[in-house]
Amino acid sequence: MASLTIRNIRKNFGAVEVLKGIDLEARTGEFIALVGPSGCGKSTLLAMIAGLETITSGEIYIGDRLVNAVAPKDRDIAMVFQSYALYPTMTVRENMEFGMQSRGVPKDEQKSAIARVAALLQIEALLHRKPGQLSGGQRQRVAMGRALVRDPLLFLFDEPLSNLDAKLRVDMRTEIKKLHHRVGKTTVYVTHDQIEAMTLASRIAVMHQGEVQQFDEPQVIYDSPANMFVAGFMGSPSMNFIPGEIVSDNGRTAVQVKGVDGPTILPLTASHAARLNGSKQVIFGIRPEHVSRSGIGQKADIATIRAPVEVVEPTGAETMAVMRLGDQEITGRFDPDVAPVMGETITLGFDMSHACLFDPASRRLI
Amino acid sequence: MAEAVYTGTIDREATRANTRYIISRVVIYGLLAIFSLVYIIPLFVVVFNSFRTLPEISQNGLIAFPQSFRLDAWPDAWSTFCIGGNCEGMQKYFWNSVKMVIPATIISTLLGAMNGYILSKWKFPGSEIIFTCMLLGVFMPGQIALLPWAFILGKIGLANSVYGLILVHCIQGISFTTLFCRNYYVSIPDDLVKAARIDGAGFWRIFYKIILPLSPPILIVTVIWQFTGIWNEYLYGVVLNSGTNQPITAALVALSTNGTNVRVYDVMSAAVLIGALPPLLVYFFGGKYFVRGLTQGAIK
Numbered sequence: 144m145a146s147l148t149i150r151n152i153r154k155n156f157g158a159v160e161v162l163k164g165i166d167l168e169a170r171t172g173e174f175i176a177l178v179g180p181s182g183c184g185k186s187t188l189l190a191m192i193a194g195l196e197t198i199t200s201g202e203i204y205i206g207d208r209l210v211n212a213v214a215p216k217d218r219d220i221a222m223v224f225q226s227y228a229l230y231p232t233m234t235v236r237e238n239m240e241f242g243m244q245s246r247g248v249p250k251d252e253q254k255s256a257i258a259r260v261a262a263l264l265q266i267e268a269l270l271h272r273k274p275g276q277l278s279g280g281q282r283q284r285v286a287m288g289r290a291l292v293r294d295p296l297l298f299l300f301d302e303p304l305s306n307l308d309a310k311l312r313v314d315m316r317t318e319i320k321k322l323h324h325r326v327g328k329t330t331v332y333v334t335h336d337q338i339e340a341m342t343l344a345s346r347i348a349v350m351h352q353g354e355v356q357q358f359d360e361p362q363v364i365y366d367s368p369a370n371m372f373v374a375g376f377m378g379s380p381s382m383n384f385i386p387g388e389i390v391s392d393n394g395r396t397a398v399q400v401k402g403v404d405g406p407t408i409l410p411l412t413a414s415h416a417a418r419l420n421g422s423k424q425v426i427f428g429i430r431p432e433h434v435s436r437s438g439i440g441q442k443a444d445i446a447t448i449r450a451p452v453e454v455v456e457p458t459g460a461e462t463m464a465v466m467r468l469g470d471q472e473i474t475g476r477f478d479p480d481v482a483p484v485m486g487e488t489i490t491l492g493f494d495m496s497h498a499c500l501f502d503p504a505s506r507r508l509i
Numbered sequence: 510m511a512e513a514v515y516t517g518t519i520d521r522e523a524t525r526a527n528t529r530y531i532i533s534r535v536v537i538y539g540l541l542a543i544f545s546l547v548y549i550i551p552l553f554v555v556v557f558n559s560f561r562t563l564p565e566i567s568q569n570g571l572i573a574f575p576q577s578f579r580l581d582a583w584p585d586a587w588s589t590f591c592i593g594g595n596c597e598g599m600q601k602y603f604w605n606s607v608k609m610v611i612p613a614t615i616i617s618t619l620l621g622a623m624n625g626y627i628l629s630k631w632k633f634p635g636s637e638i639i640f641t642c643m644l645l646g647v648f649m650p651g652q653i654a655l656l657p658w659a660f661i662l663g664k665i666g667l668a669n670s671v672y673g674l675i676l677v678h679c680i681q682g683i684s685f686t687t688l689f690c691r692n693y694y695v696s697i698p699d700d701l702v703k704a705a706r707i708d709g710a711g712f713w714r715i716f717y718k719i720i721l722p723l724s725p726p727i728l729i730v731t732v733i734w735q736f737t738g739i740w741n742e743y744l745y746g747v748v749l750n751s752g753t754n755q756p757i758t759a760a761l762v763a764l765s766t767n768g769t770n771v772r773v774y775d776v777m778s779a780a781v782l783i784g785a786l787p788p789l790l791v792y793f794f795g796g797k798y799f800v801r802g803l804t805q806g807a808i809k
Contacts, residue, residue: 194707214706215707216707216710220707221707222704225700226698228700228701228704230704230705230718230719231701231723232722241718242708242710245710246709289704
């Protein structure tokens with residue numbers, strides 16, 4: 144059963160179309176991440192699911208119920224805001240009670256719900272405090288607690304971690320994942336952080352310019368991005384894009400790119416070649432981790448190319464190197480032990496089985 | 510040796526800076542003291558005169574230290590002095606003003622809070638236009654509305670009544686109270702209202718439970734503003750009402766222009782002080798919130 148079904152949702156602000164026909168579906172218990180750069184419409188979409196924003200056209204179902212005209216309070220949802228939106232004049236306990244009081248939940252039920260959630264989130268000691276007396280991480284917990292005391296059909300998270308510092312963000316990310324595992328509620332999670340989306344979601348909807356670019360499981364999105372936008376947005380450092388030309392090399396289909404010593408031939412795998420369908424020009428995409436030093440950890444389907452190293456950026460666990468390929472810069476991710484040094488020209492091995500080919504005109508995956 | 514020279518220079522510099530600091534403080538506090546005297550002396554004059562005898566005032570002049578001390582002017586001003594042929598002193602007019610200022614302040618403040626809440630948190634198409642129209646009231650001089658008010662109060666049977674003045678001051682005050690509250694509420698995050706809506710709270714519950722508990726700073730400002738404004742208002746009081754239905758400001762003027770030739774400075778002084786006391790008290794108790802709240806509202 145689907146907990147949330149979105150059909151052809153559109154939203155106009157005046158003449159500006161911010162959502163151009165969104166279709167999404169969340170199965171019960173699923174964790175859906177809406178990810179995209181700012182201004183892609185993801186927060187608007189969430190507000191429309193919550194009922195805080197009107198729908199220009201299309202349909203939203205929560206459970207089996209069409210909720211287009213249903214008030215937020217009757218949608219059976221709970222939401223965590225980026226700003227936490229804790230009521231400043233109320234204690235933590237009162238914050239958590241407020242929703243239940245509004246709905247006329249019996250007193251003893253309120254008590255047990257708060258006790259249960261406070262134990263779950265380990266905020267028992269904070270119940271008598273005001274939000275102003277809490278740290279960022281504690282506020283975040285309370286905001287989640289306020290959502291959890293009710294037993295809604297749907298949880299909505301609007302960039303809940305973006306106000307936390309880097310370390311706390313990673314901790315809370317793990318907590319949210321654990322929490323979702325324990326509670327098992329359908330969740331829609333808006334974020335602009337692709338790592339958050341990758342780590343948390345069972346399925347990710349990558350949004351850009353008011354459209355869903357791709358809606359699939361994290362690994363599928365990472366391995367076969369539907370288009371160059373998704374390929375570039377997901378993954379850090381992002382995928383390298385190298386324009387190339389399809390040629391035949393001794394009977395084998397290959398892509399020819401500009402190298403340091405003139406054109407270089409990169410033989411394609413059979414499955415890539417089969418999908419080409421007569422394309423002549425392509426964008427060759429390869430992720431930094433599939434760029435290695437030739438001869439190290441060698442696998443099948445390696446294409447070699449020589450490139451001068453321009454910048455080396457050690458991060459401790461791995462070392463990034465920026466290399467020049469024609470008029471293009473490409474990034475490679477190396478083991479620090481075998482990382483190149485600046486100024487050196489090295490022979491790279493591209494793992495062709497993980498390469499992606501895009502159509503230069505439509506920018507879509509071939 | 511070198512060390513000693515070094516400390517010497519430091520000390521000289523420090524002394525010079527210190528002297529400059531002391532001089533600048535003396536200048537600043539001296540000026541402040543002069544200005545406060547300028548403002549406080551008239552009050553002293555009036556207070557002194559309310560305790561002096563009339564012959565002494567006419568002999569030594571208005572501005573002089575009291576040679577005698579006597580309280581007679583106060584009960585006189587309060588309950589027996591004749592104003593416009595009515596010899597009950599200020600009390601009737603004082604209570605008129607109290608009866609007018611309390612309901613008018615409460616109602617206009619609550620309406621302003623409500624308007625501000627709607628205009629900041631429940632915006633609707635055209636709400637900005639309505640706000641702009643309400644703002645015009647802030648800039649409109651009271652005289653413009655004088656004739657329309659006289660006409661309306663006559664039509665609805667509230668002419669020459671304290672209730673009529675309550676109505677006038679409620680309506681006239683809404684522009685200011687709405688402006689204050691709306692500007693304050695704009696700085697309250699919208700997410701609070703959104704969260705409360707999802708939590709199942711409606712328009713009124715959000716107002717009572719979330720917005721009003723956050724409002725004391727601005728409500729104190731609005732109450733002080735309205736209270737002093739309405740209490741001190743003279744034009745409407747003197748034009749729309751007459752006789753014993755006038756507020757204290759109108760009575761004060763009547764008292765100073767009464768028929769007899771003798772200028773009763775002692776009674777006048779006492780009457781003026783009686784008339785000035787309520788706003789002074791309100792300011793005294795809420796003044797620090799007033800300044801704080803005004804600047805808070807002004808930031809956004």
